[in-house]
Amino acid sequence: MSQQSFDYATEAFEFIGRLDGLPSAETVIEEMARSFTLFGFENFIITGLPSPQERFDQVVLLKKWPKAWFEIYSKQDYVRVDPVIRLCRNTVQPFEWSEAPFDRETEPRAAEVMDRATDFRMKDGFCLPIHGINGYEACLSMSGVDLDLSSRTKPALHLMAMYAFERARQLLNPLPYRGAELLTPRERETLMWAAAGKSAADTGEILGITERTVTAHIVSSCQKLGAANKTQAVARAMQYKLIRI
Amino acid sequence: MTCVHVITHANRHFYEESLEQFHRLRHQIFVEERGWSGLRQPDGLEVDAYDNQHAVYLLAIDAGRLVGGQRLYPTLLPHMISEVFPHLAQLGVPQAADILEWTRYFVVKERRTGRTDCRLLAAMQEFCLGEGITEVTAVVEMWWLPRWQQAGFKVRPLGLPQLIEGQPCIAAAVEISQASLEHVRKLAGLRGASLIRNGLSSRIHQVPHVAA
Incomplete structure (x- = not known):
């Protein structure tokens, strides 16, 4: 083993060791930025893969992305056509962006997202798909212009990415079940009134339904959100931008 | 209903049929499905050097049909990481009386939706807790790592990933x-202890005290 690949290994193990003590998503971002820079990566994102009903910004866990690119990517809904995201859903193996297939002729939007990314120094990338035990699908995708991406660095990056994802997941606690199980309009409404400080009785009066029905909507929201009580359900619904106040 | 049975040298006579299914499924899954062609056997039964009197099997059986399995083996004896994969453990091969090696884990194809996995993972933890085991070591495909972590397992790498049969x-x-x-019980909605120990005392104590 060469001296250099030994250093990658050391960096990877030390990075993993440091993650445990990090208290917040912000500190995980700083730590990832510091370590991934050593391999030439400038940008990265950890995100769930959205169901058809979900918006991209609802499923992102953490990111170091140019602000303007995030806005364009969200506004254009590129997540639906991004070949990197598509390959993520269909493989468990890490891959380079250049390995994510698309047809420039028949898929102009796929070509557009890859081309426009290069305007933001996201020329090449490396993507690690995550397929969780409950069907939770996510990925860590990182990119830059001058990457040190070889058969010697990839194993270290692969391992670092898996642990970075896990730390982000622990800290941000994404919803395990999503998609079809998002909140109904009535559930959102009752949570919004709860967030505004109304009791179940008040909410019932406002909406013209019984207090019992209000409570039933809240209980069902708690189940869907994996929340222990109404307060946590409101907090999680806001965290995932399912309600706004 | 699926239950996980503890099978050792001492009670294997109750389970000859399940163990044959286990070796046959191992061949189907590891050789034919995953392509570990080095394990191929003409009789379609995958049996290796560690299927001996020191091995403990935790088999998930539903109405007589094997739906998943796993094997535990003492690390004080020569085991797969020490003999076959020492190059994967750049940080050292853990070997102690309270560390077992965990191998040949699988779930049959039609049960790979999560719950059988959780049941087997819970069974492994429950068995090891009862035996005073503190850690298990394993060689695993990288895509399994987040699944273990999401099941609530704390996982320490022993080295960097390397390609084995292209994975x-x-x-x-x-x-x-x-x-x-x-954590893993809660994830799958499993309540309480679930291990079946036909003809075994509550603790096995078969871990050898000296390195062989």
């Missing part, structure tokens, strides 16, 4: 803890 694999140590057991 990135890693040697890792998994902590045995009540917290991990409770």
Whole structure:
């Protein structure tokens, strides 16, 4: 083993060791930025893969992305056509962006997202798909212009990415079940009134339904959100931008 | 209903049929499905050097049909990481009386939706807790790592991933803890103890005290 690949290994193990003590998503971002820079990566994102009903910004866990690119990517809904995201859903193996297939002729939007990314120094990338035990699908995708991406660095990056994802997941606690199980309009409404400080009785009066029905909507929201009580359900619904106040 | 049975040298006579299914499924899954062609056997039964009197099997059986399995083996004896994959453990091969090696884990294809996995993972933790085991070591395909972590397991890498039969694999140590057991049980809605110990005392004590 060469001296250099030994250093990658050391960096990877030390990075993993440091993650445990990090208290917040912000500190995980700083730590990832510091370590991934050593391999030439400038940008990265950890995100769930959205169901058809979900918006991209609802499923992102953490990111170091140019602000303007995030806005364009969200506004254009590129997540639906991004070949990197598509390959993520269909493989468990890490891959380079250049390995994510698309047809420039028949898929102009796929070509557009890859081309426009290069305007933001996201020329090449490396993507690690995550397929969780409950069907939770996510990925860590990182990119830059001058990457040190070889058969010697990839194993270290692969391992670092898996642990970075896990730390982000622990800290941000994404919803395990999503998609079809998002909140109904009535559930959102009752949570919004709860967030505004109304009791179940008040909410019932406002909406013209019984207090019992209000409570039933809240209980069902708690189940869907994996929340222990109404307060946590409101907090999680806001965290995932399912309600706004 | 699926139950996980503890099978050792002492009670294997109750389970000859399940063990034959186990070796046959191992061949189907590891050789034919995953392509570990080095394990191929003409009789379609995958049996290796560690299927001996020291091995403990935890088999998930539903109405007489095997739906998943796993094997535990003492690390004080020569075992797969020490003999076959020492290059995967750049940080050293853990060997102790309270560390077992965890191998040949699988779930049959039609049960790979999560719950059978959780049941087997919970069974592994529950068995090890009862035996005073503190850690298990394993070689695993990298895509399994987040699944273990999401099941609540604390996983320590023993080295960097390397390609085995074209798949990135890693040697890792998994902590045995009540917290991990409770986490994985909760995830699958499993209540309480679930291990069946036909003809076994509550603790096996078969871990050898000297390195062989």
